Amino acid sequence: MMKMTSTGGLSKARLGRMHDVLAGHVEAGELPGLVTLVSRHGEIHVDAIGNAAIGGAPMARDTIFRITSMTKPVTAVAAMILVEECKIRLDDAVDRWLPELADRKVLRTIDAAIDDTVPAKRAITLRDLLTFRLGYGMIAIFPDRYPIQTAIAEAGFAPGPVFPSFPPDELVRRYGSLPLIHQPGERWLYNSGTEILSVLIARVAGTTLGDFFRERIFDPLGMKDTAFSVPESKYDRFATSYARDHATQKLKVFDDPVTGKFSSPPVFENGSAGLVSTADDFNAFAQMMLNGGRLGSEHILSRPSVELMTADQITPEQKLGSELLLGDNRGWGFGMSVSTRRDDLHNSPGRFGWDGGYGTSWYSDPNENLTGILLTQRMMDSPQPPRVMADFWTSAYQAIDD
Known part of the structure; x- marks a missing residue:
């Protein structure tokens, strides 16, 4: 099925x-x-x-997808709502709300024993969580080489497609049992920031993360199918998630719409990777960001907040070791990547967004007034974009008609 409206500066032939x-x-x-x-x-x-499952119903405009790490920008927006209300400040220590993370110890070196630590030079702040510079996160070295990687796995935070499923208080307690890998503010490390931010937002707001998302973001933007799980009444619109079986090279079911992890409310509403959504729902969020915090009559954030979120916040020194995820052409804002130089058809400076490891991608480009969203449920095999993702972005930019 292909549906076109007036193309607004996009070539119909190239689409x-x-x-x-x-x-x-x-x-x-x-x-x-x-x-x-x-x-x-x-x-x-x-x-x-194509189809929402192998041999299943056709894909449709309102098919529901697990968007995994495309959740991160939504969580960052929720945090900035609280900042704008002066309920928390960017450089506030998180200790008041997350006492489990007070008085941190930091590994003396990345290869040190778990108990070979020094005191943290300062507390973790909200800004650290948003920019992934809190000192916790993924060490992009495989297979595991360091004692801290073993400890992270034993705590239930090993990198991979299966996400933590502990109650929020237990999640923060487990993080609190681990030393920091780097001093707060020193180095960009992927993912942990928005997991912990999930708990911080709920505690500051005095509600659940899901309720805060719904009341302050989803309902105002009309994102009726975006949530942390899919109700039974929508199972027929929920795509099956697949991974490649390395032995047979064929696709195998990773998460079933009816019996899988997203078919009932989770124990932990994961602001790093827990949302499901549709193309139109997420486009409402993307347009709000592209419009400087507004969509129609709804005013989610101020323009200065969006500009701050979509500006590169990390230095070259803080980015060291993250090349596997950010390459040499992207930095990081609040909860999302920001392109820093043009080295490909689609990599325009100022372009912001992020990908989801289950096969999804969103970026908006203020210079082109362009948003692209790709939704699949074919799990990525590596941090490098699969061919279908690379071809989508090439195709989106080659379709620009002015």
Whole structure:
């Protein structure tokens, strides 16, 4: 199914080329199906290709997907709502709300024994959580080499497609049992910041993360299918998640819509990777960001907050060791990446967004007034974008018609 509206500076012929290229990936059996959305100057092009499951119903515009790490920018927006209300400040120590993380110890060196530590030079702040400079996170060295990597895995935070499922208080307690890998503010480390931020937001707001998201972001933006789980009434619109079986090289079910982890409310509402959404729902969020915090009559954030969130916040020294995820052409704002130089068709400076490890991608480009969203449920095999993702972004930018 391909639905076009007026193309708003996008070439219809070149959008047709995009359809053909992406359909080729489905026909080759790389994934059962996908949904794409490209928006420019307020006009929207949506394409649904293939099936929501192997041998299942066709993909549709309102198919629901696990968006995993595309959750991170939503969590960052929630935090900035609280900042704008002066309930917490960017450079406030988190100790008041997260006493489990007070008085941190820091590894003397990254290869040190777990108890070979020095005191933290300062407390962890909200800014540290948003910029992933808190001292906790993924060490991008595989297989594990250091004692801290073993300790992280034993605590239940090993990198991979299975996310923590502890109650919020237990999650923070487990983080508190670990030393920091680096001093607060010293180095960018992936993922842990928004996991811990999930608990911080709920405690500061005095409600659950899911309720705060719904009341302050989802309901105002009309994101009716975005949540931390899928109710039974929507199972028929929920795509199956697949991973590649390395032994057979064939796709195998990773998460089933009816019996899987997203089919009932989770123990931990994970602000790093826990949301499900649709193309139109997430486009509402993306347009709000592109419009400086507004969508129609709804005012989620101020323009200065969005500008702060989408500006690169990390120095080259803080970025050391993160090249696997950020390369040499992206930095990090609050909860999302920010492109810093143009070295590809689609990598325009100022472009912001992030990918999801289960096969999703969102970026918005203020210079082009362009938003692209790719939704699949074919798990990524590495931090490097799969071919279908690379081809989607090439196709989206080659379709610009002015």
